[in-house]
Amino acid sequence: DIQMTQSPSSLSASVGDRVTITCRSSQSINTYLNWYQQRPGKVPKVLIYAASNLQSGVPSRFSGSGSGTDFTLTISNLQPEDFATYYCQQSYSTPLTFGGGAKVEIK
């Protein structure tokens, strides 16, 4: 099974900051990497698919990059509604696996 490791697991940031979350897979997954946002009490929603493609309707301050085993999610100009937990997920092979999550909190 492919293991997904996210870092950091939590971070504190201020509105307007630039935030970077990393995700590493235990083996190469090409660009079969997706990012999800989950706000407290809400259902997850996809932000980035196939490593770097912005899902329709998602603000352009979100971006993704990477391939192989190392990936990043960047949020530029952090907004109040961006305080949430972010998960990466590999869709390269089943069993599909999620990272442990990265909680972005208000500083």
Next chain:
Amino acid sequence: QVQLVESGGGVVQPGESLRLSCAASGLTFSSSAMHWVRQAPGKGLEWVAFIRYDGNDKSYVDSVKGRFTISRDNSKNTLFLQMDSLRPEDTAMYYCARSLTAYTEIDYWGQGTQVTVSS
């Protein structure tokens, strides 16, 4: 609009069974790959099971293999998860979710149904 509505959750004792259902609307269910994803209280997301659009390919996380069975009825736009021999560690919110294929992003999620396994 797309709706995925789960039902069938509840409180059961260890060793008992539950059958979850997910009614889909607003999408072409018969050409959609479907998943169950769970989230234990205060924990992260855990993918549980996948079924191909035609039901001919299924996959499970190791911890539920042999106990859970995913199935679908395309004539009724409904996804199922039969959960047997339930354990306390199965306690979670269970989400029904959709992707185009097994290898693409999950683009729609239901609101979830709570399963609690406790004596």
